[in-house]
Amino acid sequence: MSLPEELRTARPAGPRTFGGAASTWLERHAQTLVGSLGRLARQPIATALTIAVIGIALALPTALYLVVANARAVTAGLGDTVQLSVYLRLPMTPEVARKVARVIGARDEVSQVVLVSPDEGLVEFRALSGIGEALNALTENPLPWTVKVRPAPSHDSALAVEALAAELRGIPEVELVEADTAWVRRLNALLDTLRQVVLLSAAVLAFGVLAIVGNTIRLDINGRRAEIEVTKLVGGSNAFVRRPFLYSGFWQGLAGGLLAVGLIAAGLAVLDAPIARLAAAYGTSFSLAGLAMREWLAVVGGGAGLGLLGAWLAAGYHLHRIEPRA
Amino acid sequence: MIRFDRVFKRYPNGREALAELSFELATGEMSFLTGHSGAGKSTVLKLIALLERPTRGQVVIHGCNTSTLRRGAIPAFRRQVGVVFQDHRLLDDRPVYDNVALPLAIAGMRRREMDKRVRAALDQVALLGKERMFPLELSAGEQQRVGIARAVITKPPVLIADEPTGNLDPDLALEVMNLFRRFNSVGVTVMVATHDVHLLDRFPVRRIHIEQGRLASNPDVAA
Ligand SMILES: Nc1ncnc2c1ncn2[C@@H]1O[C@H](COP(=O)(O)OP(=O)(O)OP(=O)(O)O)[C@@H](O)[C@H]1O
Ligand SMILES: [Mg+2]
Numbered sequence: 001m002s003l004p005e006e007l008r009t010a011r012p013a014g015p016r017t018f019g020g021a022a023s024t025w026l027e028r029h030a031q032t033l034v035g036s037l038g039r040l041a042r043q044p045i046a047t048a049l050t051i052a053v054i055g056i057a058l059a060l061p062t063a064l065y066l067v068v069a070n071a072r073a074v075t076a077g078l079g080d081t082v083q084l085s086v087y088l089r090l091p092m093t094p095e096v097a098r099k100v101a102r103v104i105g106a107r108d109e110v111s112q113v114v115l116v117s118p119d120e121g122l123v124e125f126r127a128l129s130g131i132g133e134a135l136n137a138l139t140e141n142p143l144p145w146t147v148k149v150r151p152a153p154s155h156d157s158a159l160a161v162e163a164l165a166a167e168l169r170g171i172p173e174v175e176l177v178e179a180d181t182a183w184v185r186r187l188n189a190l191l192d193t194l195r196q197v198v199l200l201s202a203a204v205l206a207f208g209v210l211a212i213v214g215n216t217i218r219l220d221i222n223g224r225r226a227e228i229e230v231t232k233l234v235g236g237s238n239a240f241v242r243r244p245f246l247y248s249g250f251w252q253g254l255a256g257g258l259l260a261v262g263l264i265a266a267g268l269a270v271l272d273a274p275i276a277r278l279a280a281a282y283g284t285s286f287s288l289a290g291l292a293m294r295e296w297l298a299v300v301g302g303g304a305g306l307g308l309l310g311a312w313l314a315a316g317y318h319l320h321r322i323e324p325r326a
Numbered sequence: 327m328i329r330f331d332r333v334f335k336r337y338p339n340g341r342e343a344l345a346e347l348s349f350e351l352a353t354g355e356m357s358f359l360t361g362h363s364g365a366g367k368s369t370v371l372k373l374i375a376l377l378e379r380p381t382r383g384q385v386v387i388h389g390c391n392t393s394t395l396r397r398g399a400i401p402a403f404r405r406q407v408g409v410v411f412q413d414h415r416l417l418d419d420r421p422v423y424d425n426v427a428l429p430l431a432i433a434g435m436r437r438r439e440m441d442k443r444v445r446a447a448l449d450q451v452a453l454l455g456k457e458r459m460f461p462l463e464l465s466a467g468e469q470q471r472v473g474i475a476r477a478v479i480t481k482p483p484v485l486i487a488d489e490p491t492g493n494l495d496p497d498l499a500l501e502v503m504n505l506f507r508r509f510n511s512v513g514v515t516v517m518v519a520t521h522d523v524h525l526l527d528r529f530p531v532r533r534i535h536i537e538q539g540r541l542a543s544n545p546d547v548a549a
Contacts, residue, residue, distance in 0.1 A: 226417065230428070231432070232404075233377070233409070325377065
């Protein structure tokens, strides 16, 4: 009896051509990729917990990011609502008032002026204040001529509006300029701070994801010590032994990323109707902005990348310490 | 070629397993490694498989000095040496197929060729049809043969076996030893540690006999 053909050549097995090598490499990765999925499915609770923690850790900064982005969208439209009220000196003739309004309206920073006479002002005040009866007691109209100024869109930032107000105060006929921009400034400062908070929390939580994945991989490695030892015994390299753990980290990160995206989408769906009602109550039509395709992909890809990195760090640290003993 | 040059091995616990051991096995040669229990047979094989390194002296396998081998080169080195372990070292949670195919998977072989090879190897150790069973569902002798199939599946140029017939009945033991002989006949360097007296008598191959970690002067007396 002689050795069969399959076992005859005393030559190490392996791919012989480059094309063969490349496709074997792909096939090998495909096998490990699927194999690591199967392994994760065999520990459903531990895997689900890890994925849940990753998902929440990714969803938190994403939600905060959305809050800031939406707040920015709201304040970006403030040009429509910011306007300056320019009160002219008393006494004032209609001719001079109209001339001042024309001069102000001719400025580049100004898109529109509306001149309000004392009589019109009184009518408006009566309607808005609800103290019409009391006003009837007045013998003469105490209101000044008023120019309502709307800044040009290119000049509706808080700073530009402040500058315009200062310029208008320099006009001799002007008594008082009111521009309520302080709250816009404060809001913007708040949003800037929030954006830092988003970045900071994203960094902290990314570190958390690395730690979670790393710990899961560490437990996995300990549980499969025998397998790792035997694989090294028969010539498995560190890279070979590490591969399934990398895939396992990748899958968990990817699933965590998808979970985060799902949580965000669900949150947006739940908040959409109440926000629309709120906006309607204020007479505007504002709807929550979600994530752009690019941003969805960034969350999912970030999850997968963090999972892979966490696994790589943990596997690199723990695997080389397992050496076979016979 | 396997060469031991004044090898001295002391285990971390201070136990001296080998002392001044020198011998040489030519490429394509086959030999039995004999000696009493505790003489140092497994230690010799561990040094060849690079599971241990000599405390002093040199172990040279196919021109490769194991003392100076880089850490990163060890896996590639181990792939050139097929090892049958005294305690099998199988993966109990993997079926026979996976256990035998493991070295091929490491080498990155395709599934189709892998199937063919695994079947051929299992056929050689009379285990065809047990691919899907798990090691703990097999008898001790069957487990041993799975280990043998795994050791030969990559057709390594060096094959070492530690008591590979310890749990086998005489007929199967003879089969297995014939298998090693066939590998040897196609150029594989083979070293088998054993104290199976029946086998020693039936195979006229060289014997390397050690006593208390040293080469015994006259092996035939001790056998
Ligand atoms: N890992 C180890 N740590 C410490 N001492 C060891 C170790 N392995 C073996 N020894 C000691 O080295 C000596 C040789 O052991 P070895 O296993 O090589 O003997 P052996 O010839 O294979 O015996 P057996 O026929 O019983 O398998 C023994 O005295 C043993 O106690
Ligand atoms: Mg032994």
